[in-house]
Amino acid sequence: MAIVLEPRDERTQPARIIAGYPQTPLRNPAQPLIRRAPTLSELTGPAEFGGRIGLLGGDLAGQGARQAIGQLIQLKVRVLDEDGAPVAGAMVELWQANGAGRYAHPNDDDHAPLDPNFDGAARVLTDAAGLVELRTVKPGAYPVPTKDGWWRPPHIHFSVFGRVWLSRLVTQMYFPGEPLNAFDRILNAVPDAGARERLVARLTGPTPDPYNALVYEHEIVLRGRNATPVQP
Amino acid sequence: MSLVPTGEATLGPFFPPRYVDAGANDLTTLAGRAAKGEAIEISGRVVQEDGAPLDNLVIEIWQADARGLYRHPADPRHAEADPNFLGWGRAATDKDGRYRFRTIRPGAREGRAPHINVMVMYSGLMRILKTTLFFAVSPDPVLSLVGKERGNLLIAKGKNPYEFNIRLRGENETPFFDD
Numbered sequence: 001m002a003i004v005l006e007p008r009d010e011r012t013q014p015a016r017i018i019a020g021y022p023q024t025p026l027r028n029p030a031q032p033l034i035r036r037a038p039t040l041s042e043l044t045g046p047a048e049f050g051g052r053i054g055l056l057g058g059d060l061a062g063q064g065a066r067q068a069i070g071q072l073i074q075l076k077v078r079v080l081d082e083d084g085a086p087v088a089g090a091m092v093e094l095w096q097a098n099g100a101g102r103y104a105h106p107n108d109d110d111h112a113p114l115d116p117n118f119d120g121a122a123r124v125l126t127d128a129a130g131l132v133e134l135r136t137v138k139p140g141a142y143p144v145p146t147k148d149g150w151w152r153p154p155h156i157h158f159s160v161f162g163r164v165w166l167s168r169l170v171t172q173m174y175f176p177g178e179p180l181n182a183f184d185r186i187l188n189a190v191p192d193a194g195a196r197e198r199l200v201a202r203l204t205g206p207t208p209d210p211y212n213a214l215v216y217e218h219e220i221v222l223r224g225r226n227a228t229p230v231q232p
Numbered sequence: 233m234s235l236v237p238t239g240e241a242t243l244g245p246f247f248p249p250r251y252v253d254a255g256a257n258d259l260t261t262l263a264g265r266a267a268k269g270e271a272i273e274i275s276g277r278v279v280q281e282d283g284a285p286l287d288n289l290v291i292e293i294w295q296a297d298a299r300g301l302y303r304h305p306a307d308p309r310h311a312e313a314d315p316n317f318l319g320w321g322r323a324a325t326d327k328d329g330r331y332r333f334r335t336i337r338p339g340a341r342e343g344r345a346p347h348i349n350v351m352v353m354y355s356g357l358m359r360i361l362k363t364t365l366f367f368a369v370s371p372d373p374v375l376s377l378v379g380k381e382r383g384n385l386l387i388a389k390g391k392n393p394y395e396f397n398i399r400l401r402g403e404n405e406t407p408f409f410d411d
Contacts, residue, residue: 002306026401028400033408036410039343041294041295046294104248170360232356
């Protein structure tokens with residue numbers, strides 16, 4: 001089962017230095033990334049995890065004694081490879097702020113309240129159709145501590161393991177119709193409009209009772225011409 | 233409420249505390265059974281251009297087992313791979329930017345010198361940054377592609393424990409690959 005992958009298409013990727021994002025000029029390499037011919041080492045990767053990291057389940061809204069505070073949503077996320085084929089058994093990790101825009105993380109000292117019933121982390125495997133279904137609350141927007149009033153729009157971070165080491169992707173998912181999307185420095189670091197659109201989920205309707213959650217569908221394409229852009 | 237200065241603690245990363253499981257940086261055993269080969273320790277610091285250490289940075293490794301075999305169906309010899317070696321691990325840096333792995337010295341295979349694939353994740357990184365750790369200057373297509381001068385930055389220092397420092401940008405910047 002030899003795997004062949006095309007080089008990444010730069011048009012699918014964000015700028016590396018972003019005006020108004022003061023960390024980017026300190027951390028992104030100044031030297032060009034070196035293109036190499038992949039060998040077996042890069043064309044393999046963790047296909048199983050042997051309990052080294054454990055599944056956390058996909059119900060973020062129901063982790064605590066009570067339902068998390070916020071707008072209940074159901075996410076249907078499909079993981080696709082460079083040919084658009086579903087990736088079965090892919091490890092998908094996500095993390096997000098709570099409904100008020102606060103991360104359950106010691107480094108987040110924003111003044112928005114924590115929700116004792118929400119820690120915002122999930123880790124699940126895709127099914128045979130490349131799909132994961134998650135239940136969570138819509139994350140709140142939050143201010144970035146820069147001097148000029150940048151607010152992150154609601155977003156969810158994703159880390160995905162594809163078939164091989166070269167398929168590893170870290171990205172973010174945004175919500176449709178959010179006014180802050182137009183001003184976000186990370187989303188808009190992707191110059192290509194089509195590639196930016198691939199970062200935004202689709203609202204497809206409500207679930208039936210008893211969940212009464214709004215359903216968002218999203219696709220994460222790990223590589224190829226239609227790759228989902230990297231988002232830190 | 234006090235304003236947060238623009239600096240290290242801003243804009244994440246907010247990897248959940250549960251993201252880096254305890255023991256995920258130890259590849260020497262799997263389900264309590266020891267992998268074959270020489271156990272080694274690798275640690276290092278990750279810094280940005282101004283030399284500031286990066287706290288709570290996530291670093292992952294992927295490598296062959298002691299005989300150079302990969303636990304993945306794309307390896308035609310994967311059925312022979314060490315059943316007690318997963319080949320993958322994850323660590324987080326501490327406030328000094330230091331990470332630590334325990335693993336098995338990988339074997340050479342099909343023209344590749346012994347090496348470990350390394351990936352870093354952090355806020356502000358607009359690419360998936362991947363590099364490769366080598367244990368010695370040796371014939372290897374990836375190492376030779378990097379060239380002699382910068383290639384030295386890919387050689388781990390010492391002899392078990394090894395030190396492999398990563399500088400994301402600036403003088404002696406670690407070479408990263410367009411993967």
